[in-house]
Amino acid sequence: MNNVSIPNKTANPERVKPLKLERSRSLWSDSLYRLSRNPGSIIGVIILLTLILMAISAPLITHFNPIAITPEDRLLPPSAVHLMGTDNFGRDTFTRVVFGGRISLSVGIISVFVALLFGVPMGLISGYYGGKLDSVIMRVVDVMLAFPGILLALVIIAILGPSIFNVMIAVGISAIPTYARVTRSSVLKTKEEMFIYAAILMGCKTRRIILSHILPNILGPVVVISTLGIGGAIISGSALSFLGLGATAPTPEWGLLLSDGRNYLAQAWWITTFPGMAIMITVLSINLIGDGLRDALDPKMINR
Amino acid sequence: MLRYIRNRILISLPTVLAVTLVVFLMLQLVPGDPAEIFLGEHFSTPQLLAEVRHQMGLDRPLYIQYLDFLWKALHGDLGRSLQTNVPVLEQIKNAFPSTLELTVAAMGISILIGVLLGVISALRHNTWVDSFSMFLALLGVSMPVYWFGLLCIFFFSVKLHWLPAIGGGDFKHLIMPASVLGLLNSSMLARMIRSSMLEVLNEDYVRTARAKGLHNRVVVMKHALRNALIPSVTVLGLQFGSMMGGAVLTETIFTRMGLGKLYVDSIMNKDLPMVQGITLIIAISYILINIAVDISYSYLDPRIRYE
Numbered sequence: 115m116n117n118v119s120i121p122n123k124t125a126n127p128e129r130v131k132p133l134k135l136e137r138s139r140s141l142w143s144d145s146l147y148r149l150s151r152n153p154g155s156i157i158g159v160i161i162l163l164t165l166i167l168m169a170i171s172a173p174l175i176t177h178f179n180p181i182a183i184t185p186e187d188r189l190l191p192p193s194a195v196h197l198m199g200t201d202n203f204g205r206d207t208f209t210r211v212v213f214g215g216r217i218s219l220s221v222g223i224i225s226v227f228v229a230l231l232f233g234v235p236m237g238l239i240s241g242y243y244g245g246k247l248d249s250v251i252m253r254v255v256d257v258m259l260a261f262p263g264i265l266l267a268l269v270i271i272a273i274l275g276p277s278i279f280n281v282m283i284a285v286g287i288s289a290i291p292t293y294a295r296v297t298r299s300s301v302l303k304t305k306e307e308m309f310i311y312a313a314i315l316m317g318c319k320t321r322r323i324i325l326s327h328i329l330p331n332i333l334g335p336v337v338v339i340s341t342l343g344i345g346g347a348i349i350s351g352s353a354l355s356f357l358g359l360g361a362t363a364p365t366p367e368w369g370l371l372l373s374d375g376r377n378y379l380a381q382a383w384w385i386t387t388f389p390g391m392a393i394m395i396t397v398l399s400i401n402l403i404g405d406g407l408r409d410a411l412d413p414k415m416i417n418r
Numbered sequence: 419m420l421r422y423i424r425n426r427i428l429i430s431l432p433t434v435l436a437v438t439l440v441v442f443l444m445l446q447l448v449p450g451d452p453a454e455i456f457l458g459e460h461f462s463t464p465q466l467l468a469e470v471r472h473q474m475g476l477d478r479p480l481y482i483q484y485l486d487f488l489w490k491a492l493h494g495d496l497g498r499s500l501q502t503n504v505p506v507l508e509q510i511k512n513a514f515p516s517t518l519e520l521t522v523a524a525m526g527i528s529i530l531i532g533v534l535l536g537v538i539s540a541l542r543h544n545t546w547v548d549s550f551s552m553f554l555a556l557l558g559v560s561m562p563v564y565w566f567g568l569l570c571i572f573f574f575s576v577k578l579h580w581l582p583a584i585g586g587g588d589f590k591h592l593i594m595p596a597s598v599l600g601l602l603n604s605s606m607l608a609r610m611i612r613s614s615m616l617e618v619l620n621e622d623y624v625r626t627a628r629a630k631g632l633h634n635r636v637v638v639m640k641h642a643l644r645n646a647l648i649p650s651v652t653v654l655g656l657q658f659g660s661m662m663g664g665a666v667l668t669e670t671i672f673t674r675m676g677l678g679k680l681y682v683d684s685i686m687n688k689d690l691p692m693v694q695g696i697t698l699i700i701a702i703s704y705i706l707i708n709i710a711v712d713i714s715y716s717y718l719d720p721r722i723r724y725e
Contacts, residue, residue, distance in 0.1 A: 256433050256436075260437050260704060263663025272685045272690075273448055353667055356564050357682050359686070372564060379576060390568070401559060
């Protein structure tokens with residue numbers, strides 16, 4: 115018996131190859147393939163990666179200091195030295211926009227993370243267990259939804275006090291209802307699937323059913339709303355800073371840059387124009403990716 | 419129908435109660451003793467503090483305080499502003515018309531542009547017209563309202579001197595804020611109308627209408643658009659929500675003395691009774707609007723009632 119050699123994978127390459135070709139693609143690799151065929155998403159990915167790279171390597175891109183004041187360079191229009199001009203303190207707007215990308219992108223990512231952290235478990239529990247637990251969680255969500263738009267974030271800021279950290283929390287919390295609802299409705303659909311019944315019959319623990327059978331199957335819609343959510347969070351986050359309820363004075367936050375430039379609109383259009391453009395381009399690229407993901411993950415939606 | 423309306427109102431009651439509870443608890447959640455904030459740091463002695471706490475009713479059990487808050491709110495007493503000592507409700511009443519004017523005008527513009535863009539791109543499905551208007555819609559979702567507002571001020575007030583930049587009161591002051599808010603909010607509606615239009619255009623009754631030789635305009639306007647508009651009614655509630663949020667920003671940019679500006683100023687000044695009052699008013703009117711939207715939806719589409 116010991117002489118019987120175990121078939122070696124490399125022993126017969128001709129046989130292995132066709133097998134590999136026949137292997138079906140998973141939902142994720144299939145979606146990734148579809149995403150790579152969507153020109154809008156490709157543009158979005160390229161722009162976003164460039165912006166992220168610029169934010170990370172900000173000190174290498176520009177040799178100006180984003181905070182230090184140089185009064186003699188006050189309100190200079192865009193030129194070869196100052197690509198986007200300077201503000202009322204003589205700071206280079208381009209530098210401040212590039213450094214601001216770090217803050218705005220982190221606001222987007224962290225607040226979506228906060229929303230996911232609470233929203234997804236709420237939706238999972240609510241959808242899977244149903245009954246009283248479901249009613250309680252959904253009533254909580256209803257109450258949160260009674261504060262429309264950016265208002266819930268404003269209420270939270272009113273309680274916590276203004277700061278950029280609180281902005282992340284406030285924007286994150288105000289997005290929880292969306293995540294809880296989307297997760298719940300996907301769970302409701304998935305839990306009626308045959309493989310869930312099979313798992314229950316096999317004696318799987320509830321925790322295991324939720325985490326390894328339901329969770330992977332509801333990730334599609336959650337990934338889509340998280341992507342689009344980052345864009346929304348960037349807009350709401352800088353809106354709060356614009357109102358003076360977020361980042362404070364010298365911080366190069368995009369919303370704050372806009373509100374600083376407001377008073378110089380007539381003399382120096384560049385102070386407000388470029389940070390706003392930065393917000394728009396960032397959010398636009400994220401939305402392009404999000405829309406592409408939605409089409410890719412839900413083939414029925416194509417051409418809608 | 420009446421039963422549906424009654425049920426719809428009944429299921430919102432707990433939400434309204436919970437909203438009042440949340441607004442009441444804001445006072446407890448804000449760090450610091452309200453009596454101390456009221457007195458200011460310099461004048462607080464222990465006796466004075468205790469006296470003010472008693473006057474403000476803060477020494478009573480929490481649930482009594484809540485019931486008292488609820489009872490007063492029901493009678494239109496939302497306290498007085500810490501800044502101006504004017505009753506909160508009075509200040510809200512003064513600011514409300516300006517915000518109502520802004521949101522209604524913006525809503526009108528949003529519906530007009532949204533329906534127009536949505537229908538055109540559905541009819542020219544998969545052509546450059548479609549791509550272009552959907553790109554516009556995407557741009558609208560991605561553009562911050564405060565930036566768009568500032569750009570408009572720069573072009574139409576600073577450069578062209580066509581419209582006044584700030585302030586409110588007359589029609590001229592309303593054009594720019596309402597257009598800014600309305601245009602950006604039309605994106606969501608345009609996308610929605612487009613997809614429901616596409617769906618309806620593939621229905622059998624549209625094919626029948628075409629087959630019996632009806633004019634294209636009649637088919638589109640009468641058979642398709644009417645039915646495509648029904649699902650869009652549900653977004654109107656959401657639209658109102660984002661309008662209220664947008665109004666906060668729009669009013670700040672254009673310095674309109676509306677509810678949104680009052681709200682932001684009150685948060686900045688830590689004027690808690692004002693913040694509570696405005697939060698309560700906005701949340702409850704939002705709930706009411708959503709009830710109205712649901713009821714009108716069930717009226718337009720009778721299938722909904724039986725579900």
